[in-house]
Amino acid sequence: MTDQQHHLVEAINWNRIQDEKDVEVWNRLVNNFWLPEKVPLSNDAQSWSNLTDDERLLSMRVFTGLTLLDTIQGTVGAVSLIPDAITPHEEAVYTNIAFMESVHAKSYSSIFSTLASTKEIDEAFRWSRENTNLQRKAALIVERYDGEDPYKKKIASTLLESFLFYSGFYWPMYLSSHARLTNTADLIRLIIRDEAVHGYYIGYKYQRNLETLPEEKREELKAFTYELLFELYENEVEYTHALYDSVGLAEDVKKFLHYNANKALMNLGYEAMFPAETTNVNPAILSALSPNSDENHDFFSGSGSSYVIGKAENTEDDDWDF
Amino acid sequence: MTRGADLHHIRSAAAQGLVPTDARLIYFSSASGYTHRFVQKLALPEGQTARLPLITKEPTLEATAPFVLLTPTYGGGDGKGAVPKQVIKFLNVEGNRRLLQGVIASGNTNFNEGYCLAGYIIARKCQVPLMYKFELMGTSDDVTRVREGLEGIF
Numbered sequence: 195m196t197d198q199q200h201h202l203v204e205a206i207n208w209n210r211i212q213d214e215k216d217v218e219v220w221n222r223l224v225n226n227f228w229l230p231e232k233v234p235l236s237n238d239a240q241s242w243s244n245l246t247d248d249e250r251l252l253s254m255r256v257f258t259g260l261t262l263l264d265t266i267q268g269t270v271g272a273v274s275l276i277p278d279a280i281t282p283h284e285e286a287v288y289t290n291i292a293f294m295e296s297v298h299a300k301s302y303s304s305i306f307s308t309l310a311s312t313k314e315i316d317e318a319f320r321w322s323r324e325n326t327n328l329q330r331k332a333a334l335i336v337e338r339y340d341g342e343d344p345y346k347k348k349i350a351s352t353l354l355e356s357f358l359f360y361s362g363f364y365w366p367m368y369l370s371s372h373a374r375l376t377n378t379a380d381l382i383r384l385i386i387r388d389e390a391v392h393g394y395y396i397g398y399k400y401q402r403n404l405e406t407l408p409e410e411k412r413e414e415l416k417a418f419t420y421e422l423l424f425e426l427y428e429n430e431v432e433y434t435h436a437l438y439d440s441v442g443l444a445e446d447v448k449k450f451l452h453y454n455a456n457k458a459l460m461n462l463g464y465e466a467m468f469p470a471e472t473t474n475v476n477p478a479i480l481s482a483l484s485p486n487s488d489e490n491h492d493f494f495s496g497s498g499s500s501y502v503i504g505k506a507e508n509t510e511d512d513d514w515d516f
Numbered sequence: 517m518t519r520g521a522d523l524h525h526i527r528s529a530a531a532q533g534l535v536p537t538d539a540r541l542i543y544f545s546s547a548s549g550y551t552h553r554f555v556q557k558l559a560l561p562e563g564q565t566a567r568l569p570l571i572t573k574e575p576t577l578e579a580t581a582p583f584v585l586l587t588p589t590y591g592g593g594d595g596k597g598a599v600p601k602q603v604i605k606f607l608n609v610e611g612n613r614r615l616l617q618g619v620i621a622s623g624n625t626n627f628n629e630g631y632c633l634a635g636y637i638i639a640r641k642c643q644v645p646l647m648y649k650f651e652l653m654g655t656s657d658d659v660t661r662v663r664e665g666l667e668g669i670f
Binding site (some may be wrong): 389 | 546547548549550553590591596597624625626627628629630631632633636643645646647648649651652653654656657661662664665666668
């Protein structure tokens with residue numbers, strides 16, 4: 195009897211939904227699906243050969259570091275969230291996330307094989323095994339994935355998705371803002387978009403699960419989140435200096451880290467930690483991320499800023515229907 | 517508005533399956549609640565804010581006074597579905613578009629050109645200013661600027 199119950203498997207029914215967010219996010223992930231083959235990376239060959247030796251080495255290391263994070267998230271992280279899922283649809287979303295992380299990890303290999311030599315590639319992977327800061331950030335996250343606490347798994351996962359990638363993402367955004375490796379940057383933007391949905395969803399599920407906990411436990415997890423973020427942040431600062439000192443960009447990268455750390459906290463439902471004066475990201479980087487980000491739409495300030503007001507257009511009700 | 521007019525209004529609104537509100541800030545927030553939390557942080561006087569129903573099938577609101585709309589942007593893909601369906605339903609009521617003074621949008625810069633796209637779309641379609649943009653549930657600076665901005669208008 196118990197043995198039979200143990201083997202009872204429930205078929206997933208997408209016509210009976212407990213949490214609409216599961217369907218919404220599933221659809222969004224499916225609509226966002228892409229493969230690296232659709233990005234013409236080979237058009238960056240000329241640009242690649244114009245990079246300095248330091249810049250090429252930095253690129254190889256940045257992308258290998260990102261590969262490591264995507265590998266963890268694809269094969270350990272997203273998969274570790276499945277047993278704690280509340281709904282069968284939540285499980286399905288995690289399988290989508292896991293697969294997409296593997297696509298991301300593979301994308302970096304596409305970049306490598308298009309632009310770099312086998313020797314450069316092998317050296318970069320050796321570097322990723324030996325770099326203390328990279329291995330430390332992996333260890334800090336995997337420790338939670340291997341643990342028993344379902345809440346801490348989601349915290350670690352959201353911090354990985356929404357914070358840890360950004361010391362690496364900075365570099366292709368920087369190059370793109372200087373019209374270099376622009377196709378590679380297009381590919382990275384697709385990854386950045388995916389990570390936003392992943393961080394949002396895992397953070398959302400974390401918050402839903404929190405609702406059932408007593409206040410004391412919630413406070414404990416909040417404290418844990420800030421502690422883990424700070425531990426990761428200290429390591430990221432060292433990692434950032436190790437990577438970017440050779441090109442003199444470490445301070446600029448750190449602002450980007452602060453900005454994204456705040457967004458990671460928001461994805462978990464917590465208030466920003468870094469004050470505004472430390473998150474003033476280089477406008478060129480923000481603009482590489484989103485062309486709408488640097489326009490000033492502060493209508494309220496009355497500072498003569500240009501705000502969008504459409505030219506006359508008759509609005510038919512039908513216009514809105516999708 | 518006199519009581520009689522008010523009652524008449526409620527009756528006509530009810531006939532269309534609409535719920536009247538004279539709130540100055542009308543907003544949508546999904547189950548994730550970011551926008552709702554932003555509105556809570558604004559700490560506007562009671563009755564000045566109204567949240568659109570979460571379920572699209574439920575009767576939407578009917579504005580009875582000039583208001584500002586606050587909406588999140590659904591990101592990704594080719595920009596399709598950027599404006600939440602619940603907001604579309606609300607703006608499909610002609611009277612609501614007439615009283616709309618401007619739009620505030622939230623989003624995430626990770627979505628590239630999709631960042632706050634819902635705000636751009638609504639501003640264009642309804643010929644109102646996109647007043648302000650912010651990310652996720654907003655920083656304390658965003659809260660201050662929007663609160664002061666709304667106080668300046670209403």
